[in-house]
Amino acid sequence: MIYFTKILKKEFLIYSRKSSSFIGPVVFFLISISLYPIGISNDPDILKNLAPGLIWITVLLSTLISFQNIFSEDYEDGSIELLLASGQNLSLIVLIKIFVNWVFSCLPIIILSVFSVFLLYLPLEGLKPLIISLLIGTPTICLFGALAGALSLGKNSITGPALMLPLSLPVLILGTQAINYSLNDINFSSNILLLTAILIFLLPIILFASVGALKLHFN
Amino acid sequence: MFQILKNFYHKLGSYPWFYKISGKVIPFVGVFSISLIVISSIWGLFFSPTDAVQGDVYRIIYFHVPAVSVSQVIYYSISVAAAVFLIWRMKMAGVYIKSLAPIGAAFTFIGLLSGAIWGQPTWGTWWVWDARLTSTLVLFLFYLAIIGMQSTFASRKSADTAVSIITLIGVVNLPIVKKSVDWWNTLHQPASISISGESSISSEMLIPLLLSILGVYLFVFFTGLLFMRAEISTREQNKEWFKKLSSNN
Numbered sequence: 001m002i003y004f005t006k007i008l009k010k011e012f013l014i015y016s017r018k019s020s021s022f023i024g025p026v027v028f029f030l031i032s033i034s035l036y037p038i039g040i041s042n043d044p045d046i047l048k049n050l051a052p053g054l055i056w057i058t059v060l061l062s063t064l065i066s067f068q069n070i071f072s073e074d075y076e077d078g079s080i081e082l083l084l085a086s087g088q089n090l091s092l093i094v095l096i097k098i099f100v101n102w103v104f105s106c107l108p109i110i111i112l113s114v115f116s117v118f119l120l121y122l123p124l125e126g127l128k129p130l131i132i133s134l135l136i137g138t139p140t141i142c143l144f145g146a147l148a149g150a151l152s153l154g155k156n157s158i159t160g161p162a163l164m165l166p167l168s169l170p171v172l173i174l175g176t177q178a179i180n181y182s183l184n185d186i187n188f189s190s191n192i193l194l195l196t197a198i199l200i201f202l203l204p205i206i207l208f209a210s211v212g213a214l215k216l217h218f219n
Numbered sequence: 220m221f222q223i224l225k226n227f228y229h230k231l232g233s234y235p236w237f238y239k240i241s242g243k244v245i246p247f248v249g250v251f252s253i254s255l256i257v258i259s260s261i262w263g264l265f266f267s268p269t270d271a272v273q274g275d276v277y278r279i280i281y282f283h284v285p286a287v288s289v290s291q292v293i294y295y296s297i298s299v300a301a302a303v304f305l306i307w308r309m310k311m312a313g314v315y316i317k318s319l320a321p322i323g324a325a326f327t328f329i330g331l332l333s334g335a336i337w338g339q340p341t342w343g344t345w346w347v348w349d350a351r352l353t354s355t356l357v358l359f360l361f362y363l364a365i366i367g368m369q370s371t372f373a374s375r376k377s378a379d380t381a382v383s384i385i386t387l388i389g390v391v392n393l394p395i396v397k398k399s400v401d402w403w404n405t406l407h408q409p410a411s412i413s414i415s416g417e418s419s420i421s422s423e424m425l426i427p428l429l430l431s432i433l434g435v436y437l438f439v440f441f442t443g444l445l446f447m448r449a450e451i452s453t454r455e456q457n458k459e460w461f462k463k464l465s466s467n468n
Contacts, residue, residue, distance in 0.1 A: 147388065151368065151371075155371050158367065159364065159367045159368055159371050162360070162364050163364040163367075163385060165360075166360040166361060166364065166396075167389075169357060169396050169399070169400075170392070170395045170396055170398075170399035173399045173400065173402070173403040177403060194399075198395060202391070205391060206388070209384045209388055212305075212380070213381060213384055216380055216381055217377070
């Protein structure tokens with residue numbers, strides 16, 4: 001147990017000292033959100049309808065910036081190899097890495113998405129489902145990102161995003177639908193429950209698969 | 220019975236045995252599948268009756284339905300092979316996945332394309348964000364991810380394992396995608412357009428359709444064997460049995 005708390009601490013230290021890891025996604029998110037009204041229209045009625053989808057897609061795309069970070073640096077300096085050889089529970093280590101990555105790359109975006117509600121004229125009753133669906137949906141996306149990152153380690157190819165984005169489709173659908181439901185006064189709790197179910201269902205599978213994918217690089 | 224199956228399974232894992240047997244089977248399957256496709260196409264295009272509602276345009280069904288159905292069957296068969304590869308480390312399963320993925324992608328593309336060509340005169344649009352179309356598109360993207368993953372690993376074994384992992388994650392996720400697309404669709408899509416709108420199909424149209432489906436399945440079997448043989452010969456080109464075989468011919 002002490003081993004894992006130490007890893008958790010180490011990961012937090014690494015991420016907090018490397019500001020680029022969380023500034024990148026945040027800057028990308030803010031820039032894209034402010035580009036939409038310029039590129040599409042500044043008419044509140046148009047933006048209001050598009051806002052749920054735009055915010056969700058932007059969050060999805062900004063995670064693309066950070067998912068390579070989960071394993072790539074540890075791969076380059078060789079510490080992944082040490083972790084693999086340590087004999088400890090690898091799934092748990094991967095889970096810690098994903099969690100810390102989520103805290104530093106997704107949590108700031110979720111907080112910032114409060115402002116995007118005002119920038120894109122999303123009605124205020126959409127704020128609650130937006131935040132809840134992001135809080136529950138982004139961990140699933142981070143899981144897919146970790147799997148894609150583990151598979152495409154050391155290569156700068158399109159394969160990672162090409163794998164991750166189609167997998168994230170259900171989360172995107174359920175997330176935007178939850179917001180649209182609340183705007184139409186429909187109960188959105190079923191969507192949140194489904195998002196939670198997807199997260200719980202995929203968590204063990206993806207952790208297992210990511211560990212398998214990591215081991216592939218050290219045959 | 221179980222013993223025979225077990226024997227067959229063990230033999231299937233051997234490259235030389237597969238290479239020998241497939242070489243004998245291929246000509247028959249090839250001739251049979253292509254003649255079936257030709258017969259069913261001629262039957263479907265010229266001799267089956269014109270549809271009362273859609274007119275002659277419905278005849279694209281003889282290409283569309285076989286392609287779409289085979290593309291899904293190939294994905295499920297690939298995921299079974301992926302499980303076999305990850306559990307029993309059967310090399311042949313890796314060959315199977317690598318050879319069948321491009322075929323599956325090609326048929327998914329044919330399905331999407333023929334669907335678009337069919338949709339233009341009947342629905343008045345090339346593309347509808349209908350649930351079934353969207354999940355077929357996602358299937359196509361999964362195929363592309365599988366094919367793209369093949370080239371990112373230097374070692375064959377790692378590439379096969381990586382592809383198997385992706386395939387299994389895909390097959391776990393595919394039902395979720397399908398269901399969620401269904402829910403999404405109900406909010407946005409007017410119910411006036413639906414693929415399953417046709418009433419049950421008459422037997423004069425059904426027989427050539429079944430023939431064409433059978434022909435396409437056999438054609439996939441045929442091309443699958445060809446691709447697998449090609450893949451085996453690239454992987455085993457320096458092995459003794461292969462050299463002996465090629466020096467004999």
